[in-house]
Amino acid sequence: MPERRSRKDAARNREAVLAAADALFARRGSPEDVTMADVAAAAGVGKGTIFRAFGDRAGLLRALYEVRLEPIREAVEAGPPPLGPATPPRDRVPALLDAVLCFKLDNRGLATALEESGSGSPYQADHYERWHSLLQSVLEQIPGLADSGFTAHALLAATRADLVEHLAGEERVPRERMRAQLADLTARVLASGPPQGPGHEG
Amino acid sequence: MPERRSRKDAARNREAVLAAADALFARRGSPEDVTMADVAAAAGVGKGTIFRAFGDRAGLLRALYEVRLEPIREAVEAGPPPLGPATPPRDRVPALLDAVLCFKLDNRGLATALEESGSGSPYQADHYERWHSLLQSVLEQIPGLADSGFTAHALLAATRADLVEHLAGEERVPRERMRAQLADLTARVLASGPPQGPGHEG
DNA sequence: GACGATACGGACCACGGGTCCGCTTTGCAA
DNA sequence: TTGCAAAGCGGACCCGTGGTCCGTATCGTC
Numbered sequence: 001m002p003e004r005r006s007r008k009d010a011a012r013n014r015e016a017v018l019a020a021a022d023a024l025f026a027r028r029g030s031p032e033d034v035t036m037a038d039v040a041a042a043a044g045v046g047k048g049t050i051f052r053a054f055g056d057r058a059g060l061l062r063a064l065y066e067v068r069l070e071p072i073r074e075a076v077e078a079g080p081p082p083l084g085p086a087t088p089p090r091d092r093v094p095a096l097l098d099a100v101l102c103f104k105l106d107n108r109g110l111a112t113a114l115e116e117s118g119s120g121s122p123y124q125a126d127h128y129e130r131w132h133s134l135l136q137s138v139l140e141q142i143p144g145l146a147d148s149g150f151t152a153h154a155l156l157a158a159t160r161a162d163l164v165e166h167l168a169g170e171e172r173v174p175r176e177r178m179r180a181q182l183a184d185l186t187a188r189v190l191a192s193g194p195p196q197g198p199g200h201e202g
Numbered sequence: 203m204p205e206r207r208s209r210k211d212a213a214r215n216r217e218a219v220l221a222a223a224d225a226l227f228a229r230r231g232s233p234e235d236v237t238m239a240d241v242a243a244a245a246g247v248g249k250g251t252i253f254r255a256f257g258d259r260a261g262l263l264r265a266l267y268e269v270r271l272e273p274i275r276e277a278v279e280a281g282p283p284p285l286g287p288a289t290p291p292r293d294r295v296p297a298l299l300d301a302v303l304c305f306k307l308d309n310r311g312l313a314t315a316l317e318e319s320g321s322g323s324p325y326q327a328d329h330y331e332r333w334h335s336l337l338q339s340v341l342e343q344i345p346g347l348a349d350s351g352f353t354a355h356a357l358l359a360a361t362r363a364d365l366v367e368h369l370a371g372e373e374r375v376p377r378e379r380m381r382a383q384l385a386d387l388t389a390r391v392l393a394s395g396p397p398q399g400p401g402h403e404g
Numbered sequence: 405g406a407c408g409a410t411a412c413g414g415a416c417c418a419c420g421g422g423t424c425c426g427c428t429t430t431g432c433a434a
Numbered sequence: 435t436t437g438c439a440a441a442g443c444g445g446a447c448c449c450g451t452g453g454t455c456c457g458t459a460t461c462g463t464c
Contacts (some may be wrong), residue, residue, distance in 0.1 A: 006439060030322065035420060046292050046444025051422060089310065099434060116318065123362035123372070150383040153369070157359035162323035167355070172327070181352040209410060209461060238452065248413025265457060405464100407464090412459070428443070431445090 014053050016043040022110070031113030036060075038105055061114040065127060068107055072099055074078050076134070089141040094186045096135060097155055104164045105175055111161035122160075131156060142190065151189065158185060216255050218245040223266055224312070233315030238262075263316040267329060270309055274301055278336070291343040296388045298337060299357055303384050306366045307377055313363035324362075333358060342390065353391065360387060 006014075020043035024034045036057060042046045054060040072083075081087040082095035104111045115122045122128050132152050139148035157163075159182065167173045173181075206217075226236045238259060242249045256262040274285075283289040284297035295375035306313040317324045324330050334354050341350035359365075361384065371377045375383075 009429070013443085024383075032322075036422085040444085047421090048423080048444050049423095049442080050415080052442075057421070063283070112323075120234075121314075121368055123364060123368035133460060147383045147386060149373075150369075150375075150380075151387065153365060154360040154387050157362055157365055158356040159357055162325060163355060163359055166323055166325035167352075173349075173352075178352075184349060185353065185356050185391065188393075189387065189395075193274045193388075211460070212411060215412085237450085239450095242413085249452090250413050250454080250456095251411075254411070259452070407463090408461105409463105410459105410461075412447095413455105413457100415455090417452105417454070423448075424446090425444100428437105428441105430441075432438090432440105434438105 010053070010186070013043070013045050013049055017045060017050055017053060017060070018064060018067065019043070021060055022068075025064070025113050026107075026110035028109065029107055031116070033112070058114075058117050061110070061117050062125075062127070064110055065114050068110065069103065069127070072103055075099075089138050090136050090190060093135065093155075093190060094183050096131075096138065097159060097182055097186055098179055099129065100156070100159045101164065102175075103177060104159060104161050105168060105178070108161070108165050108168065112165050128156070145190070148156040155186060155189065158182060215245070215247050215251050217305070219247060219252055219255060219262070220266055220269065221245070223262055224270075227266070227311035227315055228309075230311065233311055236315070246397055260316075260319050263319050264327075264329070265313070266312055267316050270312065271305065271329070277301075290334070291340050292392060294340050295337065295344070295357075295392060296385050298333075298340065299361060299384055299388055300381055302333065302358070302361045303366065303381060306361060306363050307370060307380070310363070310367050310370065312366050317363040330358070347392070357391065359390060360384060 017039060021039045022035075024039060024042055025031055028034050036047055036050060039060070040050055043050075050060065054063055074101070075083045076085075076096065080083060082091050083099060087095065112123070132149075133157065135152040136148045138143055139151055145151065164178070167178055168175070219241060223236075223241045226241060226244055227233055230236050238249055238252060240260070242252055245252075252262065256265055277285045278287075278298065278301070280286060284293050285301060289297065316327070334351075337354040337358065338350045341347055341353055347353065366380070369380055370377070
């Protein structure tokens with residue numbers, strides 16, 4: 001059978017670390033002031049254990065992220081509309097963005113931590129790559145939209161974790177309002193179709 | 203005259219540090235691996251001098267940013283169209299965004315460094331605050347646009363330094379193409395008003 | 405030239421990520 | 435049950451970085 005590696009205490013510790021980290025990132029305001037030693041202490045293990053299990057800080061964040069993202073990913077890959085693949089593109093794009101936004105609202109600490117967690121920009125992380133290529137491919141199915149790659153980047157940029165954090169935390173924008181704003185923006189980006197033009201273009 | 207404080211060696215060192223930092227951030231790929239000690243060495247001063255002059259790393263970045271941004275800020279505040287205040291809103295919005303984009307393209311290292319340079323999100327930095335409130339106020343003058351605050355955030359998000367860096371560096375998108383893409387996105391966001399609609403909308 | 409104020413600069417500190425290695429636990433087998 | 439090798443543990447330790455401190459050099463003035 002596959003699960004032959006990993007002793008049971010290792011597995012238990014892994015879970016403990018994930019749980020502890022999850023709690024800490026959720027509880028604490030800034031992800032910056034959750035140190036690896038904190039996580040270790042909260043999980044009741046040594047630092048070595050964390051690094052053995054996850055490689056480095058980014059690895060821990062990634063693992064957490066994957067766990068939390070799992071249900072959404074399934075819904076996107078094989079679920080029913082409006083997230084699933086059977087949805088018509090014009091409806092699926094806003095649904096995808098709304099899902100991303102909600103996810104980041106529900107996991108503010110974690111998402112922020114992952115996005116700013118070093119090793120360069122979030123744009124090299126492969127979870128971003130996945131969202132982007134999916135969104136791009138859906139956008140491509142909408143006729144009259146050029147630059148689906150850039151559009152995908154731009155739409156995703158509107159859901160950046162630190163922006164969401166700022167809106168929710170500083171500007172106290174309520175969840176539903178934020179969702180509506182994003183939906184509105186998406187609609188505007190998708191709406192303009194073929195080469196019309198109000199006439200003031202030279 | 204105002205400039206009565208600061209001994210001349212202090213002033214000279216300040217300039218040396220700014221120049222050195224500027225060069226380093228431009229030359230080096232990642233802003234992460236420009237350390238304060240590097241800057242000090244390159245400027246031929248001690249670390250203490252830098253911290254005395256700029257407070258902390260973020261302060262140095264901010265100072266550099268201000269210097270570089272000065273001409274643009276003037277053009278925006280009192281220059282001729284399309285950046286200046288006399289420009290009609292529908293033309294000024296894309297011009298502002300284009301200016302931001304070009305600035306970040308021309309100062310990739312610096313902009314990236316400033317945006318990720320800790321102390322929380324870029325959304326607390328007051329230069330962001332300035333761009334946002336300006337953009338928002340211009341957007342508000344365009345009839346039929348709701349949520350100018352969020353729209354301003356979203357449009358600015360499309361010019362985030364790390365995104366620009368990714369597009370220019372990884373995806374090798376040429377400058378003019380990127381400008382065109384941003385202009386197109388902006389146009390789409392601004393275009394959709396209630397009135398028109400090519401007819402394929404339901 | 406002398407003297408106080410100002411600024412210099414690099415040794416020094418705090419702290420966080422990441423490593424290492426002697427010790428413990430686990431799981432298997434006799 | 436006992437023995438034993440491998441897997442895993444954990445915290446002392448290392449190292450690089452931002453930031454501080456204070457004896458010393460410089461400035462500017464009289």
